[in-house]
Amino acid sequence: MRRKSYFLFYFLLMSVLLVGCGGKDLTYEGATDNWEVKYHINENKENKDDIGMQDVDIQYIGEDSPTTLTFSYVSPTGGSCELYLDLDENGKTSHSPGCLDEKRPDYKDDSFKVSIVWGEHEEKIELKRVN
Incomplete structure (x- = not known):
């Protein structure tokens, strides 16, 4: 009986610790032609003031x-960033950390806009929250 109590206590403690450690994952997606x-x-x-890991x-x-390409973001509060990225032979690139260095004013926003410049072209892309 005592062994079962220790096991139950250990299981509950680990469950509480694991739930409290992680943050919420947010994914935003957008596309153009x-x-x-x-x-x-x-x-x-x-730390709710820290936006956390991003890519x-x-x-x-x-x-x-x-x-x-040049990937950029300008926040409503005036913060901004630019990433200069190389594409692979398949036209793909990934970058971590991402570009946001501050919380958006309402981090529950369902979307935000980014810009991609390549050559003489520029497109603004609205990224919408998917989860």
């Missing part, structure tokens, strides 16, 4: 894939 973008954010549960996956789906 030329690009598909997936932006992943792992919200930091311990961005970009795929060129148009004709004649470029070799480089």
Whole structure:
């Protein structure tokens, strides 16, 4: 009986610790005629002011894939970032960490806009929350 009590206590303790450790994963996706973008954010549960780990996956789906691009984001509060990225032979690139260095004013936003510039072209892409 005592052994079962220890096991039950240990199981409950580990369950509470595991649930409390992780953050919420957010995924945003968007596409145009030329690009598909997936932006992943792992919200930091311990510090709500920290946006947490993030990465961005970009795929060129148009004709004649470029070799480089500039990915940028401007927040409503004036913060911004730019990433200069190389595409592989399949028109794909991934980057971690991502580009957001501050929380959006309402982190429950269902979407935000990014920009991709390649050569003489620029497209604005709305990334919508999918989870």
